[in-house]
Amino acid sequence: MIKLHSIFCQMLSLFSRYEFKKAVQEHSGERHARGISCWDQFVAMLFCHLAKAKSLREIIGGMASQESFLYHLGAKLMKRSSLAYANAHRPWQIYQTVFYQLLSRCRPVQKGHKFRFKNKLLSIDATVIDLCASIFDWAKFRQTKGAVKLHLTLDHDGYLPSYAYITTGKVHEVNVARELQWPSGTILTFDRAFVDFAWFGSLIRQGVWFVTRAKSNIAYRVIEILIPPSNPNIIKDEIIELTGYYSYQDCPYPLRRIEAIDPKTGEIAVLLTSHLHFSASTISAIYKDRWQIEIVFRNLKQHLRIKTFVGTSANALHIQIWTALIAYLLLWYLKKKSKYCWSMSNLFALVRMNLFSRKSLWAWLDDPFPKPMEYHVQLPLFDFKT
Numbered sequence: 001m002i003k004l005h006s007i008f009c010q011m012l013s014l015f016s017r018y019e020f021k022k023a024v025q026e027h028s029g030e031r032h033a034r035g036i037s038c039w040d041q042f043v044a045m046l047f048c049h050l051a052k053a054k055s056l057r058e059i060i061g062g063m064a065s066q067e068s069f070l071y072h073l074g075a076k077l078m079k080r081s082s083l084a085y086a087n088a089h090r091p092w093q094i095y096q097t098v099f100y101q102l103l104s105r106c107r108p109v110q111k112g113h114k115f116r117f118k119n120k121l122l123s124i125d126a127t128v129i130d131l132c133a134s135i136f137d138w139a140k141f142r143q144t145k146g147a148v149k150l151h152l153t154l155d156h157d158g159y160l161p162s163y164a165y166i167t168t169g170k171v172h173e174v175n176v177a178r179e180l181q182w183p184s185g186t187i188l189t190f191d192r193a194f195v196d197f198a199w200f201g202s203l204i205r206q207g208v209w210f211v212t213r214a215k216s217n218i219a220y221r222v223i224e225i226l227i228p229p230s231n232p233n234i235i236k237d238e239i240i241e242l243t244g245y246y247s248y249q250d251c252p253y254p255l256r257r258i259e260a261i262d263p264k265t266g267e268i269a270v271l272l273t274s275h276l277h278f279s280a281s282t283i284s285a286i287y288k289d290r291w292q293i294e295i296v297f298r299n300l301k302q303h304l305r306i307k308t309f310v311g312t313s314a315n316a317l318h319i320q321i322w323t324a325l326i327a328y329l330l331l332w333y334l335k336k337k338s339k340y341c342w343s344m345s346n347l348f349a350l351v352r353m354n355l356f357s358r359k360s361l362w363a364w365l366d367d368p369f370p371k372p373m374e375y376h377v378q379l380p381l382f383d384f385k386t
Contacts, residue, residue, distance in 0.1 A: 007354050009072045010361035011330060023097040029090050036078045038094060041086045043075040045323040049304045050355055056080045056310045066356050087311045092318035099322055102329045109336045110158030120186045121156040123293040126173040135312050141169030150321060151176045154293040161296060164325055166318055174199060182208050189290040198250040204274050211286045214257065214272035219244040223254060229281055235259040237280040260284040300328060303348035338365035
């Protein structure tokens with residue numbers, strides 16, 4: 001009989017220990033270290049997310065209850081104080097590097113987006129993670145409230161998170177977006193929080209198109225009225241030019257203004273784009289597909305531990321968020337490689353229930369609900385005449 005390792009062990013085998021060791025050496029993660037290794041810490045933090053452990057005590061207790069499996073994970077049981085010290089002092093950049101190592105493995109299995117055009121389609125957005133101002137005193141946001149922001153770029157080819165950056169809550173989304181570079185021909189979609197005409201002008205000069213939602217107070221004049229398509233959800237399709245003094249100086253290029261109706265809510269959305277050739281229906285569908293990045297944020301907050309933290313230092317918080325992103329990428333990879341039609345929420349829940357089950361990972365992913373075997377028992381025959 002073939003003895004199988006646990007589901008958790010088989011998931012960890014997807015990480016190259018050689019590349020992980022290179023990341024540790026690159027950032028001097030184990031210099032002067034005694035006791036637990038960075039791999040031990042990594043296994044513990046992944047267990048925190050996949051098992052939804054709420055505290056250091058639950059992480060150590062949960063791993064202690066499965067101590068017989070730790071040898072196969074390549075990890076060892078540690079003290080609560082050792083894990084707390086590692087989270088506070090080991091460089092979080094190690095797990096940022098591991099995230100991009102795993103991302104390179106995910107690239108070959110991602111499929112193209114659902115649109116006909118071949119341009120790369122990306123969404124950018126940020127989500128606020130609330131913190132207690134008295135405990136996380138370094139994360140300034142408001143007078144009585146602390147927070148950090150997770151800035152994310154979503155690749156619509158398979159809805160794969162392709163870039164992440166963590167800042168304090170006071171840093172505006174567009175300040176991070178200005179530092180990013182994209183290849184010419186990329187289409188970016190984002191919400192109204194990113195409306196900045198100087199940044200729009202730089203995107204157009206780089207050959208990057210954008211689709212966003214316009215603010216109600218922009219000053220403009222109509223250059224050309226385009227004929228709306230037969231789609232009844234498109235009200236207006238216009239080529240405009242900005243007329244505000246500073247906005248025109250920052251972005252002296254023609255833009256396109258589209259008014260579209262949401263068929264579900266009846267709300268009218270005013271869209272602004274630099275792409276002058278796609279149909280208005282396509283532009284509207286691009287902006288609607290931006291909602292996928294909100295689904296990623298929802299999955300991160302609902303199924304992984306990024307709303308409550310097991311450490312209070314900035315370093316510990318960064319480690320917990322980066323390992324959460326690694327766990328999300330890992331589950332994304334399993335979902336794409338599986339033959340079963342998983343939803344991310346079901347996959348998160350059932351992996352948690354089967355984390356230390358001894359069964360084939362890929363066989364279970366392809367057929368998570370096997371039908372019970374049917375047994376046909378021949379009942380003995382009795383002669384009732386005797």
